[in-house]
Amino acid sequence: MEYIQIKKENQVALISINRPPANALGSALIEELSQLLDQVEDDFDTRVIVLHGEGRFFSAGADIKEFTTIQSSEDFGSLGEKGQNLFERMERFPKPIIAAIHGAALGGGLELAMACHIRLVTQNTKLGLPELQLGLVPGFAGTQRLPRYVGMAKAAEMLFTSEPISGEEAVKWGLANHAYSDEELLNRAKELAGKIAKKSPVSIKAAIELLNYGKTNQFYDGVKRESELFGEVFSSKDGQEGIKAFIEKREPQFKGE
Numbered sequence: 001m002e003y004i005q006i007k008k009e010n011q012v013a014l015i016s017i018n019r020p021p022a023n024a025l026g027s028a029l030i031e032e033l034s035q036l037l038d039q040v041e042d043d044f045d046t047r048v049i050v051l052h053g054e055g056r057f058f059s060a061g062a063d064i065k066e067f068t069t070i071q072s073s074e075d076f077g078s079l080g081e082k083g084q085n086l087f088e089r090m091e092r093f094p095k096p097i098i099a100a101i102h103g104a105a106l107g108g109g110l111e112l113a114m115a116c117h118i119r120l121v122t123q124n125t126k127l128g129l130p131e132l133q134l135g136l137v138p139g140f141a142g143t144q145r146l147p148r149y150v151g152m153a154k155a156a157e158m159l160f161t162s163e164p165i166s167g168e169e170a171v172k173w174g175l176a177n178h179a180y181s182d183e184e185l186l187n188r189a190k191e192l193a194g195k196i197a198k199k200s201p202v203s204i205k206a207a208i209e210l211l212n213y214g215k216t217n218q219f220y221d222g223v224k225r226e227s228e229l230f231g232e233v234f235s236s237k238d239g240q241e242g243i244k245a246f247i248e249k250r251e252p253q254f255k256g257e
């Protein structure tokens, strides 16, 4: 695999995303992550997964540079669906997935983290869904998962302003379980994974299935509508302007078209 490494220690699989400079979730990386889950699912000896990012960030989201190679709203919508399907699989995965988040988890990076069962963060990490800054909307089910963690009002504020919250704030809002220093993060994640690995895989699998019953049809209808709007908004002039502005490192000029 090119962008993802796996290391096993005491029944815990440490999965590292390694795609400098920002661990952007391009379509190849999404595919690799999906293949890796196939491997881990079949490996009886792996009981818990810890997911983290190499380098400066957990992940700065979908690959904005790759967006410029996409021609139609349908293709953009299907990119969204690929991410949505992978993240749904993760949330239902029979083995617990702990995200250990440092630096930043933005856009698709936070959507990935929100699909994990437990989130540990560093105090100063930035967590946000800044897609509206790009003239877009989130497309990997973030519009449906974020309000489940932080409530509608805080989710609306985070989406409308595009501003991230810190790891410490994320714990207060229920988006993350615990915040640690940069030095502590990975060891704490491994320690927690070790505790969970001692439980019966049978009862863990049942607990994950049961936790997922909290998601009603409204959640799935919302995810479907998100992928349609993700494609439509991408094709708007504002969507194209937002992506161009990011690449040109300038403020976007949105005209409502």
Ligand SMILES: C/C=C/C(=O)SCCNC(=O)CCNC(=O)[C@H](O)C(C)(C)COP(=O)(O)OP(=O)(O)OC[C@H]1O[C@@H](n2cnc3c(N)ncnc32)[C@H](O)[C@@H]1OP(=O)(O)O
Pocket: 021, 022, 024, 057, 060, 061, 062, 063, 064, 065, 080, 083, 104, 106, 107, 108, 109, 130, 131, 134, 138, 139, 140
């Ligand atoms: C369905 C899902 C949709 C989405 O996820 S849309 C994407 C949502 N994410 C974002 O909008 C985040 C965009 N990135 C940022 O805001 C910033 O970056 C950071 C806060 C992560 C870091 O800022 P700083 O420390 O000032 O570094 P830097 O010079 O902006 O970035 C370092 C290099 O990383 C590239 N990069 C950052 N994020 C992405 C990305 N999401 N996709 C592709 N490339 C990205 C930059 O362009 C640059 O690269 P170069 O050194 O070549 O100029």
